[in-house]
Amino acid sequence: MTFLELAAARYSVRSYKATPVEEEKLAAVLEAGRLAPTAVNYQPQKVYIIRPGEVMQRLNEQCRFTFGAPLVLAVGYDKDRDWKNKRMPGYSSGETDAAIVTTHMMLAAWEQGLGSCWVGAADFDAVHAALGLPENVRLTALLPLGYAADDAVPGPLHAQSRPLEEMVCEL
Ligand SMILES: Cc1cc2nc3c(=O)[nH]c(=O)nc-3n(C[C@H](O)[C@H](O)[C@H](O)COP(=O)(O)O)c2cc1C
DSSP states (O other), X not given: OXXXXXXXXXXXXXXXXXXXXXXXXXXXXXXXXXXXXXXXXOOOEEEEEEOTTHHHXXXXXXXXXXXXXXXXXXXXXXXXXXXXXXTSTTOBSHHHHHHHXXXXXXXXXXXXXXXXXOBOOSOHHHHHHHHTOOTTEEEEEEEEEEOBOTTOOOOTTTTOOOOHHHHOOOO
């Protein structure tokens, strides 16, 4: 599969089998996150693995978009390690870095035959508290991960990519 074929085939999976994810597949996904580019290569990303059990229950109480996945990655960044742009006071690279890491992992998951879904519709402060994470970590995304259920289908928005000419402008 070429990269473009993978990018086109991947879709947000919102229904999962309970089948556990093999550790080597999880390792490949995490490695893709480790290798992601970050500002000044400061690598502020943090990824928390949540498996079925008490922690998953606490997460599910805060966010209903985990879709029964056997694994959820909570992605964020260390606020003490992100790059601060002195030319733009207040700008931090942390959210961008974590987004690239999340994207790498989402695409690597698909390559491993696994589905995932970027979940941003959560109160991340509440999730942070429920997971008992350190104060210096800011969460930016949840990534349910697992084998797509037999009845999983792409959502209606999946096929609605705007045409290239609406995205690209020659200057
Ligand atoms: C920043 C971001 C936040 C998202 N939040 C959610 C979410 O909370 N719940 C959900 O079901 N999908 C969420 N999605 C998935 C998008 O809805 C999905 O990627 C988009 O509709 C395109 O569909 P596709 O991923 O199937 O191609 C999110 C995606 C991104 C990039």
